[in-house]
Every structure is written in C-alpha cells, then in structure tokens.
Amino acid sequence: MNEVLTVKNVTKSFQHKTAVNNVSFSINKGEVTAILGPNGAGKTTTISMILGLLKPTTGEIRLFNRLPYEKQVREKLGTMLQEVSVMGGLKVREILALIRSYYPDPLPMEDLIRLTGLTEQDLKTRAEKLSGGQKRRLSFALALAGNPELIIFDEPTVGMDITARKKFWETVRQLAYQGKTIIFSTHYLQEADEAAGRILLFKDGAIVADGTPEQIKASINKSSISFITDPETSLEKLYQYNEIDRIYRKNNRVYAETANTDRVLEFIFQEKIGARDIQIERGRLEEAFEQLTSETKGAI
Ligand SMILES: Nc1ncnc2c1ncn2[C@@H]1O[C@H](COP(=O)(O)OP(=O)(O)OP(=O)(O)O)[C@@H](O)[C@H]1O
Ligand SMILES: [Mg+2]
Secondary structure, three states, X not given: OOEEEEEEEEEXXXXXXXXXXXXXXXXXXXXXXXXXXXXOOOHHHXXXXXXXXXXXXXXXXXXXXXXXXXXXXXOOEEEEOOOOOOOOOOEHHHHHHHHHHOOOOOOOHHHHHHHHOOOHHHHHOEHHHOOHHHHHHHHHHHHHXXXXXXXXXXXXXXXXXXXXXXXXXXXXXXXXXXXXEEEEEOOOHHHHHHHOOEEEEEEOOEXXXXXXXXXXXXXXXXXXXXXXXXXXXXXXXXXXXXXEEEEEEEOOEEXXXXXXXXHHHHHHHHOOOOOEEEEEEXXXXXXXXXXXXXXXXXXX
C-alpha cells in the first residue's frame, strides 16, 4: 500500500465558522508535503484532524488505512505541534527515555541526539528551564522518538535561530531520504520551496493549489517587470497595454506582470515613462502564493 494518508470530503465547522470546507487529498509514502496558506486558512485544523485531536464534522480521514486514533497508527506517527508544551519536573534525557519506552521500535538515543542537535547541556536540563528554541528541539526529538513512518509538523521552525533551522531541515532531508513521509505547515515559503516535493495551498478552508513548487510557480506563468519612476508619471498607457496582465505599486516600485517581458520592456522605453532600475523577475513562490490567495471571496 502506497497511500499513507487519505483525507476525503472533510469539513470542520465550529459554532460560527467553517474552518475546513470539504477538503480531499491523499499522500503517498515518501512524499514531503508543505501545507501553506494565510493565517486562519485551516492548516492547523486540518493537521489536528489528521492527528485525531479534532473530529471532522463530516468526511473521512484514514492513516495507513486506519482511523487516526488507533494504536497501530499512533505507533507510526510522530508530531510536533504549533504550540509546544513540555513536561515539567524531568530532565530532557529522562523525558526522551520515557517517551522512547512507549514505542515498540524507538530510535536509538544516540540517533535522536544526533538528528536533533540536542547538546549534553540540554539533556541535563529540566524541560521547563529550556529556552523557547531549545524546547522546540526537544519537541522535535519527541516527534522522532518512536522512529515514525509519518511525521507531521505544524510550523516547526518558528522561534528557531538560523543554526537550529538549518539543522532541522538537514535532518528532514535525511528522514525524507530514508523514505519517511513528511507533512509540514509553514509561513516561510522558501522552506516549502526547498524542502517540499509537493505543496498544498489552503485558503478559506479549501485547497486552492496542489502541485510541486515548480508547478505552482509555473501556474502563474508570468514574470514581472519592476521599476522606479517619478510618482507624478502617469501609468495610464501601461494600464491600457494589453500585454500587461496586472500592474501595481509596492514599496516605491511599479510592478507589471506579463507573459511577454520583451514586448513590455520595448513598450516602456517607447513610451518614455522614465523607468529606472528596471528588474525582471521570473515567477517566485511568493508571487504564486499572493496571486492564488488574494482573489476576492465569492459571496457566501
Ligand atoms: N476551536 C475553535 N473554535 C472556533 N473557531 C476556531 C477554532 N479553531 C480554529 N478556529 C477558526 O478556524 C479557522 C482556521 O483556523 P486554523 O487554526 O486552522 O488556521 P491556520 O491556517 O492554522 O492559521 P495560522 O497560520 O494562523 O496558524 C480560523 O478562522 C479560526 O479562527
Ligand atoms: Mg496554524
């Protein structure tokens, strides 16, 4: 069986809010998937349902062809949540030993330490005395303790410094190389672009894009030409030029999106609008993200 996770027509409604609206997707063994989307898009709610922490209002979720809360699923699942809470009173090494003992086939302690970058000092410290970033490292180690086949992280690198972040992604790459299935949410698009083979983009509780980072970037299939010009300069001609799909100002620059940069550049020079510091950018994930999540909502 290649399918590790199936989410089928899943909706989650709270009293006044539909947080996840009829979402379906499945994930195969060995895939590294990033869940992206603006605040409130439904990422954490979806992840919580996959983990069996929330029950879908309607729809079905299967992990390894079983229900999320079944014991056989828990043993194959490692997770690190958006809100980190650690057990107080115990030293890090003791917590790791305890959690490892719950699993039939835990990761050796040395591997756990090596993979997560916990230091000797961390291991001797009581969990409640760890800094925010160190707590994240502990929670990363706890996620891996049972040597899980499927690992789910909700915004794993928030609060990590540059070194910790690098170490984290290095380990994720190793885990992916070993064939683990990994799902993570993030607001750092570059992380998704670099680490994930697949992106699920959420907006208003629904999936608005699903593909490789390259496919998602290509879906906008546009480049933008940006330049600086005097604020008084009229951009009317550009607005009317049919090779330009969208034009906007951001941080003092004018951006013109187009599928034909050559023609648009020619036009800009021809019209003598005094464009300075011209830059051409190929589609970036940020742009795809902005475009795919900014379309105005239909009436509900
Ligand atoms: N327990 C709850 N009761 C009521 N509404 C909730 C509850 N949990 C989430 N919501 C609502 O559901 C929507 C989706 O929330 P969710 O936490 O899944 O978003 P998210 O995509 O994880 O956002 P973020 O990027 O901020 O973490 C939000 O509008 C939120 O207010
Ligand atoms: Mg969230």
